[in-house]
Amino acid sequence: MNLQGKVAIVTGGARGIGSAASKLLALRGAKVVVNYVHNHDAAQAVVDAIRTDGGEAISVQADIRDENQAAELIKKTKESFGGSIDILVNNANMSFATKPFAEMTWDEFSQKLNDELKSAFVMTKAVIPSMVEQKYGRIIYISSGLGKHPSPNMIAHGTAKGGIDTFALYIASEFGPQGITANVVAPGAVETDATAFMPDEMKQMISNFTPLRRMAQPHDVAGVISFLASDDSQFLTGTYTPVNGGSYME
DSSP, X not given: OOOTTOEEEETTTTSHHHHHHHHHHHHTXXXXXXXXXXXXXXXXXXXXXXXXXXXXXXXXXXXXXXXXXXXXXXXXXXXXXXXXXXXXXXOOOOOOOOSOGGGOOHHHHHHHHHHHHHHHHHHHHHHHHHHHHHTOEEEEEEOOGGGTSOOTTOHHHHHHHHHHHHHHHHHHHHHGGGTEEEEEEEEOSBOSGGGTTSOHHHHHHHHHTSTTSSOBOHHHHHHHHHHHHSGGGTTOOSOEEEXXXXXXXX
């Protein structure tokens, strides 16, 4: 999976899955833009790690729900690494309310839908012109198994991710003729900062119900992202890949 010379943008690239994906894409030859909103130190640590291993990377602060900030992200990417943008990993984490539907307000519900879908919409709009011009592109949307498999109190998150799953299908269909692929990676529970609140008993229970008998690590998801970003996946588009150790089987 040689990504030599490719330029990749990883939104939410400072921590967790985004950090692991940024490092692996760089290890395989891509020039990586580590996008972040608040955590400059974490993003810079990812960049430093990539450079220490001989790779090329920069960090760029941008709230990708904002068209102007997304445009600036694209501008800085091109200034640093040339005119092409080959890979987008749409991974930025959006906060959401965790509560039952009976207790949720429309504002709480719609906030997650708007944030999740707008970030995907804005960043896809931002990278598509370059990809169409060069007749090449790899877009990977990070979703969640909760988009297909409901869990208590996760209706806002699951519904928003279900929207991402459908959005990716339309992008794949519309831009396939231009050599652009769009695929979804749907992790199950992954041991990151986002799941640090889980008690050990819950993590053990998840592991016990997973055929591979453990929770996912960020590098498990990063490996699938790297494959979908490479030419080894050149005839895959519109796919949905659950990375969950078999806890849910499609």
